[in-house]
Amino acid sequence: MTANVVTPLPQLPLSGCRIVERSRTVAAAYAGRMLAAMGADVVMLEPSAGTSLRKAAPLLDGTGESALFAYLAVGKSSQMCDMETPSGQATLAHALEHADIFIDDTPLCERGSLHLTPEAIATRFPKLVHVSVLPFGASGPKAHWDGEEINLLHAGGEGFLLPNGLSNELYPDRPPLKIYGHFAGYQGGCAAALSALSAWWVVDTAGGQYVDVSVQDAVLSVGAFALQRLGDGSLEHRETRRFRYGGVFAAKDGYVELLTLEDRQWSALVALLGSPSWASEEGLRDPLNRSRRGDEINAHIRAWMAQHSVDDIVLRAQELGVPAGKYRTPAEVVHGEHERARGLFASTQLASGMHVEALVAPFQFRCTPLRGGERVPALGDMARKAQ
Amino acid sequence: MxxxxxxxxxxxxxxxxxxxxxxxxxxxxxxxxxxxxxxxxxxxxxxxxxxxxxxxxxxxxxxxxxxxxxxxxxxxxxxxxxxxxxxxxxxxxxxxxxxxxxxxxxxxxxxxxxxxxxxxxxxxxxxxxxxxxxxxxxxxxxxxxxxxxxxxxxxxxxxxxxxxxxxxxxxxxxxxxxxxxxxxxxxxxxxxxxxxxxxxxxxxxxxxxIGDALVQASFGMTPERPGNGDLGKAPHGIYATGKPDRWLTLAIRNDTEWRRLQQLVGEDVCEERFATMPGRLQHRKDLDQLLSKWLACCDADATAELLQQAGICAHVSWTMQDIADDAHLRAxxxxxxxxxxxxxxxxxxxxxxxxxxxxxxxxxxxxxxxxxxxxxxxxxxxxxxxxxxxxxxxxxxxx
Missing domain, CATH: 3.40.50.10540 (Crotonobetainyl-coa:carnitine coa-transferase; domain 1)
Structure with a gap:
């Protein structure tokens, strides 16, 4: 096992950008991960026991390594740093002296003793962009609150609104449902990376500064439409926040998502269904009327879907211009023809030496393609590299 | 501008x-x-x-x-x-x-x-x-x-x-x-x-x-849909409280947090099989039932405050009206x-x-x-x- 060799590649978007990351939450780790994917040199400062993310579920069969950590850490370097010790403080100081951006999710109550307050950092490193990423942010009456993914998705409003559509119809009495994985954390991390790059944009004129990012804020931000609906006088609820027609449908051998928003798409849907007599009714020509009769339309679509296979439905739908897609499994995504053609995944070596495929980045830079294929760093791999 | x-x-x-x-x-x-x-x-x-x-x-x-x-x-x-x-x-x-x-x-x-x-x-x-x-x-x-x-x-x-x-x-x-x-x-x-x-x-x-699930899939595994559960945390979920449609979200990350929760819930959950995370994960259904019983009569908002004061990750499942009324987000x-x-x-x-x-x-x-x-x-x-x-x-x- 060798360390990631951080070779300066000036062609990558963030080549030359030096980032120090101190993370035990998905949000902070995802911020560093996105920046690393775009070419930044990201060093994780980890306690000698390793960040808790190294043990976070889900784990890989056989090796016991964290699939989550592998996804979040690929392309970064690791340096051991026990912040409570003088040598750890020296390591931190040395790292920050050479950094452009510092991403930190240390809880507020621990920052004073670890010399990680914004004032302490700004005094010692005036050109540094210091990004704080916390569940509820670093300011405001609940800044000291703690939260995991399930708490934050619901604190930001989206959790209460799920599931809608078919799941809610089938199980109306069950509790709300979280989105898989770490959706809230990823939004917080992405907001942190965006804000970090924005603050770094003006570092020559404004100097370094402190940036306060909250995962709860980020969830609310991407859920802005529900707030907009509240302003329009409508308090959304998962039972009523559903498409008037369309949504999730059970086909013979799997599930299909179908959604038609435009008139031409409705016409194409009617063609997909074989132009049944119910669909030619005069009253269904008006889109507003169709919305009012959504339940009736969905009942017809469900009956039709149940008789056809997913692949047949989506192939014909796309030919006709009906927005429809298969609910794909992770394996279908990893091995997908489209994803392969776009180079979405790259082989990645784990600390154990085993290989997995990891998603490179959810965007491409077509003039200077991202490289992918870096390693998942072993704990303290920078020290080994220096030897 | x-x-x-x-x-x-x-x-x-x-x-x-x-x-x-x-x-x-x-x-x-x-x-x-x-x-x-x-x-x-x-x-x-x-x-x-x-x-x-x-x-x-x-x-x-x-x-x-x-x-x-x-x-x-x-x-x-x-x-x-x-x-x-x-x-x-x-x-x-x-x-x-x-x-x-x-x-x-x-x-x-x-x-x-x-x-x-x-x-x-x-x-x-x-x-x-x-x-x-x-x-x-x-x-x-x-x-x-x-x-x-x-x-x-x-x-x-x-x-x-x-x-x-x-x-x-x-x-x-x-x-x-x-x-x-x-x-x-x-x-x-x-x-x-x-x-x-x-x-x-x-x-x-x-x-x-779903980057983690994709890593699993590339390794030959079949990741499963966990719903509101978490493979590494228990208790973990969304629980009904004393008021209809007023849900409490709760996540216990380690044994220390569990012991804090135990003190608040009382002897109903003081069983040896719940003492460690592997045990709680193994018996998560029983655990959820006991917690649901405790929370069924609780006020969600007051309980979330109480749990947070005890250092436990908890939050009410908020509607947009709750969000609109929140002093923290406005501040x-x-x-x-x-x-x-x-x-x-x-x-x-x-x-x-x-x-x-x-x-x-x-x-x-x-x-x-x-x-x-x-x-x-x-x-x-x-x-x-x-x-x-x-x-x-x-x-x-x-x-």
């Missing part, structure tokens, strides 16, 4: 984006100080200017979050002269953004290669369902389809139920990722002076949300009140972060009327005279 106290002051965006994902990207950048010129036309107005029956909105939106902060001009891009004007706007902008289906901008003569001829250092964002390349690139889609294609939909749901469709958060997550990528491209441009074409496929953002300006002469005060989402120095971020103006900023954009920025603009309007170039 923005001041030198905004991080992105001086950045200008030629914004051809429509619907939700692309406009959210440019809206975020405008909140950070970029000047955003929204280009549309009377013949093809953006979605918020029309009823949206499938979403249950039977009229145009009076306030539209993702169009806030933007300037509006009209250009009928089916007219060659309008395309020339669009290229001039691109020429004076730092970023060009579009979210049409791949091929549309090319057909208009506004594709990356076309624009690069007149602006060799073009920085352009193309945001689409499936990206600018690949066998599915022509697929049309919306947020639920992004989730379905990307795998997030199938991994979300009750363990014994169907997949779940993603809603606007999926669109806006794509827009948020796009804004981050655009900022990286701007840094690269500043450093190298070179052009860049950012190609964001919204379905790949959905895949990024952080994550939630801001906006108004205009024809729009009574209402709440909107503020800037994505708080900045200690360049702190002039947020919403500065609301939803623009179609073409309301043409005096500034066509007159001042492009130098068109009133007579020229009148002539272009008569000939439906500006429409």
């Amino acid at each position: 923005s001041s030198s106290k905004s991080p992105l002051a001086g950045i200008r965006i030629a914004d051809f984006t429509i619907h939700a994902a692309g406009p959210f990207c440019t809206h975020l950048l405008s909140q950070l100080g970029a000047e955003c010129i929204k280009i549309e036309s009377q013949t093809r107005p953006d979605a918020f200017r029309k009823p949206h029956a499938v979403y249950g909105r039977m009229a145009a939106a009076t306030f539209d979050q993702v169009s806030a902060n933007k300037l509006s001009v009209r250009l009928n891009l089916k007219q060659p002269e309008a395309v020339v004007l669009a290229k001039q706007l691109v020429g004076i902008s730092n970023v060009t953004a579009e979210s049409f289906r791949p091929g549309v901008m090319n057909r208009l003569g506004l594709g990356f290669d076309d624009l690069r001829q007149s602006k060799p250092d073009l920085v352009m964002l193309s945001l689409s369902s499936c990206g600018q390349s690949g066998p599915d690139s022509h697929f049309a889609g919306y947020a639920p389809l992004f989730g379905a294609w990307g795998g997030l939909g199938s991994m979300t749901g009750y363990s014994d139920g169907p997949p779940v469709e993603m809603r606007h958060v999926m669109d806006h997550s794509a827009g948020l990722h796009a804004a981050m990528a655009v900022m990286a491209a701007l840094h690269q441009h500043r450093r190298t002076g070179q052009a860049q074409h950012v190609d964001l496929a919204a379905r790949e953002v959905a895949s990024a949300m 952080r300006r994550a939630l801001v009140e906006v108004s205009a002469p024809d729009i009574p005060p209402r709440l909107a989402v503020g800037a994505p972060a708080r900045f200690s120095r360049t702190d002039d971020v947020g919403i500065r103006r609301l939803t623009p009327a179609l073409g309301q900023d043409e005096d500034y954009v066509f007159g001042e920025l492009l130098g068109l005279s009133a007579a020229q603009r009148a002539d272009l309007e008569v000939r439906e170039v500006i429409l």
